[in-house]
Amino acid sequence: xxxxxxxxxxxxxxxxxxxxxxxxxxxxxxxxxxxxxxxxxxxxxxxxxxxxxxxxxxxxxxxxxxxxxxxxxxxxxxxxxxxxxxxxxxxxxxxxxxxxxxxxxxxxxxxxxxxxxxxxxxxxxxxxxxxxxxxxxxxxxxxxxxxxxxxxxxxxxxxxxxxxxxxxxxxxxxxxxxxxxxxxxxxx
Amino acid sequence: xxxxxxxxxxxxxxxxxxxxxxxxxxxxxxxxxxxxxxxxxxxxxxxxxxxxxxxxxxxxxxxxxxxxxxxxxxxxxxxxxxxxxxxxxxxxxxxxxxxxxxxxxxxxxxxxxxxxxxxxxxxxxxxxxxxxxxxxxxxxxxxxxxxxxxxxxxxxxxxxxxxxxxxxxxxxxxxxxxxxxxxxxxxxxxxxxxxxxxxxxxxxxxxxxxxxxxxxxxxxxxxxxxxxxxxxxxxxxxxxxxxxxxxxxxxxxxxxxxxxxxxxxxxxxxxxxxxxxxxxxxxxxxxxxxxxxxxxxxxxx
Numbered sequence: 223x224x225x226x227x228x229x230x231x232x233x234x235x236x237x238x239x240x241x242x243x244x245x246x247x248x249x250x251x252x253x254x255x256x257x258x259x260x261x262x263x264x265x266x267x268x269x270x271x272x273x274x275x276x277x278x279x280x281x282x283x284x285x286x287x288x289x290x291x292x293x294x295x296x297x298x299x300x301x302x303x304x305x306x307x308x309x310x311x312x313x314x315x316x317x318x319x320x321x322x323x324x325x326x327x328x329x330x331x332x333x334x335x336x337x338x339x340x341x342x343x344x345x346x347x348x349x350x351x352x353x354x355x356x357x358x359x360x361x362x363x364x365x366x367x368x369x370x371x372x373x374x375x376x377x378x379x380x381x382x383x384x385x386x387x388x389x390x391x392x393x394x395x396x397x398x399x400x401x402x403x404x405x406x407x408x409x410x
Numbered sequence: 411x412x413x414x415x416x417x418x419x420x421x422x423x424x425x426x427x428x429x430x431x432x433x434x435x436x437x438x439x440x441x442x443x444x445x446x447x448x449x450x451x452x453x454x455x456x457x458x459x460x461x462x463x464x465x466x467x468x469x470x471x472x473x474x475x476x477x478x479x480x481x482x483x484x485x486x487x488x489x490x491x492x493x494x495x496x497x498x499x500x501x502x503x504x505x506x507x508x509x510x511x512x513x514x515x516x517x518x519x520x521x522x523x524x525x526x527x528x529x530x531x532x533x534x535x536x537x538x539x540x541x542x543x544x545x546x547x548x549x550x551x552x553x554x555x556x557x558x559x560x561x562x563x564x565x566x567x568x569x570x571x572x573x574x575x576x577x578x579x580x581x582x583x584x585x586x587x588x589x590x591x592x593x594x595x596x597x598x599x600x601x602x603x604x605x606x607x608x609x610x611x612x613x614x615x616x617x618x619x620x621x622x623x624x625x626x627x628x629x630x631x632x633x634x635x636x637x638x639x640x641x642x643x644x645x646x647x648x649x650x651x652x653x654x655x656x657x658x659x660x661x662x663x664x665x666x667x668x669x670x671x672x673x674x675x676x677x678x679x680x681x682x683x684x685x686x687x688x689x690x691x692x693x694x695x696x697x698x699x700x701x702x703x704x705x706x707x708x709x710x711x
Contacts, residue, residue: 252470254522255470261519278504278505278565281511284512285552289548291519292519292522296538
C-alpha cells in the first residue's frame with residue numbers, strides 16, 4: 223500500500239507529539255503527570271505504528287502501557303518526600319551526567335539512523351497480524367522465547383527477594399521495636 | 411458506514427443503554443415506583459447540572475477534568491469495535507478485539523487520575539483501590555476476551571461473531587462468559603466491585619466531585635458498562651446472529667440481558683475487601699482463564 227499525504231501528515235504529527243510529551247515528562251513538577259506524559263508519548267508511538275499499517279503492534283503497545291505506567295506512577299509516588307499529596311517536586315537531577323548521557327545517546331542513535339542500511343522487506347499485502355505471528359513463532363521463535371523465559375526468571379527472582387519470607391529471612395525482623403515486657407521478651 | 415454514522419450509532423447505543431441501566435438499578439434498589447424510576451435518570455442529571463460545582467484546595471485541575479472525559483472517550487472507543495447489525499456494518503476493525511482491550515485497560519488511568527485530581531485523601535485511596543483491582547483482573551480479562559479469537563482465527567469482532575453461526579462461544583468456552591462478567595464488573599467498578607467508590611470511603615473517587623463533573627463521571631461509568639455488555643454479547647452470545655428479528659435488534663436485546671444481569675449482581679452480591687479481591691483475581695480467576703486458553707487452543711487444533 224502506497225502511503226498517501228494523510229499518512230505522512232499523521233505519522234509526523236504523532237512523532238512530534240511523542241517527542242513533545244517525552245520532553246514534558248521532565249518539565250512537569252508532579253510525579254503523576256510525569257508518569258502519564260510518558261504514557262502519552264508511548265501512545266503516540268503506538269498511533270504511529272497504527273498509521274504505518276501495523277495495527278496489532280500499535281494497539282498492543284498502547285494496551286501494555288496503561289498498566290505499566292500506573293504501576294510506575296504508584297512507585298514514583300511511594301518514593302516522594304510526601305506520598306500523600308500533590309507537593310510539587312523537580313523531575314531532573316544529576317544534571318551533568320544526564321546531559322552527557324542524553325547528548326551521547328542522541329549522537330549514537332542519529333549516526334546509526336543516518337548511516338545504517340535498513341532492510342526493505344514490506345509485509346505482503348493482506349493481514350499484517352498473521353505475518354507478525356508467523357515471524358514471532360517461526361524464524362525468530364528462539365530469540366523471543368529465550369527473552370521471555372529470561373524475563374520470567376527475573377520476575378520470579380525479584381518476587382522471591384522482595385517477598386515477606388524471602389531469601390534474607392522474615393521481612394519484619396528488626397523492623398519492630400522490642401517489647402517493654404522485659405521478663406518474657408514477648409514482642410506483641 | 412461513514413464516520414458520522416458510527417458517531418451517531420455509538421452515541422445512541424451508549425445513551426440508551428446507560429438510561430436502561432440506571433432505571434434497572436433504581437428499580438432493583440426497591441425505592442419508589444416504576445414511574446419515579448423511569449424519570450430518575452433525567453431528574454438526577456438535571457439536579458447535577460444545576461448544582462454548583464465545589465472545588466478543593468489546590469487540586470490538580472487538568473487531571474480532575476480529564477478523568478471523566480477520558481472515561482467517556484474510552485467507553486466510546488471500545489463500543490466502536492463491535493459490529494451492531496452485520497459483519498461489515500459499524501466499522502469492523504482488523505484488530506478490533508485488541509482496540510477494545512486497550513481501551514478497557516486505560517480505564518484504570520482515567521479512574522486513577524480522577525482520584526488523584528482533587529488533592530484529597532479519600533478519592534486518592536479510591537484510585538489506589540482501582541489500581542489494585544484492575545492490575546489483578548486485567549490479565550484474566552484480556553485472556554478470556556482474546557481466547558474467543560482462537561476458534562475464529564481473527565481478531566476482528568465481526569469475524570468472531572460469524573464464527574458462532576453454528577454454536578455460541580458461551581457453550582464452546584464455558585469458562586469465558588462467567589470470568590468475563592466478573593472482570594468486566596471490576597473494570598467498570600460496578601456492583602460488588604464498586605470499592606473505588608465505596609461507601610466506606612464516603613464515595614471514594616467521587617467524594618469531592620459535584621455538578622457537571624459528577625454528572626459526566628456517572629454517565630461515563632454507565633456507558634462503560636454498556637460497552638462491556640456490548641462486547642460480551644458479541645464474543646460470547648453470538649452478537650447480531652439470531653432468527654426472525656433483524657441483527658441490530660438481537661444485538662440490543664442481548665446487550666440489555668447482560669446489562670440487567672450485571673445490575674442485578676451489583677444489588678445482590680456482597681462486596682469483598684480489596685485484599686480478598688486481589689487474592690481472588692490472581693489465585694482463582696487467572697488460573698481459570700489460563701485453563702480457558704489452553705482448552706480452547708487444544709479444541710481449535
